[in-house]
Amino acid sequence: EVQLLESGGGLVQPGGSLRLSCAASGFIFSSYAMSWVRQAPGKGLEWVSALSGSGGSTHYADSVKGRFTISRDNSKNTLYLQMNSPRAEDTAIYYCAKGDQLLRIYYFDYWGQGTLVTVSS
Amino acid sequence: QTVVTQEPSFSVSPGGTVTLTCGLSSGSVSTGYYPSWYQQTPGQAPRTLIYNTNTRSSGVPNRFSGSILGNKAALTITGAQADDESDYYCVLYMGSGISVFGGGTKVTVL
Numbered sequence: 001e002v003q004l005l006e007s008g009g010g011l012v013q014p015g016g017s018l019r020l021s022c023a024a025s026g027f028i029f030s031s032y033a034m035s036w037v038r039q040a041p042g043k044g045l046e047w048v049s050a051l052s053g054s055g056g057s058t059h060y061a062d063s064v065k066g067r068f069t070i071s072r073d074n075s076k077n078t079l080y081l082q083m084n085s086p087r088a089e090d091t092a093i094y095y096c097a098k099g100d101q102l103l104r105i106y107y108f109d110y111w112g113q114g115t116l117v118t119v120s121s
Numbered sequence: 122q123t124v125v126t127q128e129p130s131f132s133v134s135p136g137g138t139v140t141l142t143c144g145l146s147s148g149s150v151s152t153g154y155y156p157s158w159y160q161q162t163p164g165q166a167p168r169t170l171i172y173n174t175n176t177r178s179s180g181v182p183n184r185f186s187g188s189i190l191g192n193k194a195a196l197t198i199t200g201a202q203a204d205d206e207s208d209y210y211c212v213l214y215m216g217s218g219i220s221v222f223g224g225g226t227k228v229t230v231l
Contacts, residue, residue: 044225
């Protein structure tokens with residue numbers, strides 16, 4: 001059974017930093033691209049970032065480019081999102097999502113339960 | 122910047138049929154965008170319904186179907202049930218590793 005378990009959310013000050021983690025199990029982690037998707041309170045889903053199975057190819061939404069870094073440790077079956085210089089508008093539930101392929105994501109086939117990030121002073 | 126468009130809301134009667142669409146602010150949606158659809162109820166994570174335009178995800182009832190209608194992707198619910206009341210999101214693959222979500226459609230069954 002595929003499981004994705006996010007952690008690391010919480011309260012962070014604007015301009016601070018926070019690292020989210022997503023522990024994966026039930027599939028060969030290194031064989032699939034992974035992604036982060038977020039949802040601000042009362043708003044829709046927004047794609048944030050994705051990376052290939054090897055971690056060698058990364059992609060970002062314009063809204064986070066240059067501030068967030070996606071990475072993975074295939075030896076630990078874990079996906080990360082390093083959030084630097086967060087802004088109030090980054091406040092959201094962050095979901096980890098598994099992609100359907102190794103190199104790119106045509107669709108998300110499994111989702112975690114999400115972790116809440118609140119950016120506030 | 123490309124915007125993926127969805128109807129904000131729809132209402133359907135129990136047992137009725139509703140078709141949600143997913144379009145582009147500029148251009149037409151084709152199978153090459155690999156349209157996918159996700160269902161989300163309040164407080165829950167999204168659930169994958171349809172991928173590659175018209176393939177149902179495992180365990181999804183066959184009352185959900187996907188297609189291309191004209192210049193948009195479409196999700197049709199045939200024989201709507203009370204627990205289909207949810208938010209529905211489409212996603213289009215834009216190439217170069219980028220995916221874009223539509224704004225979502227809130228479906229009410231009453």
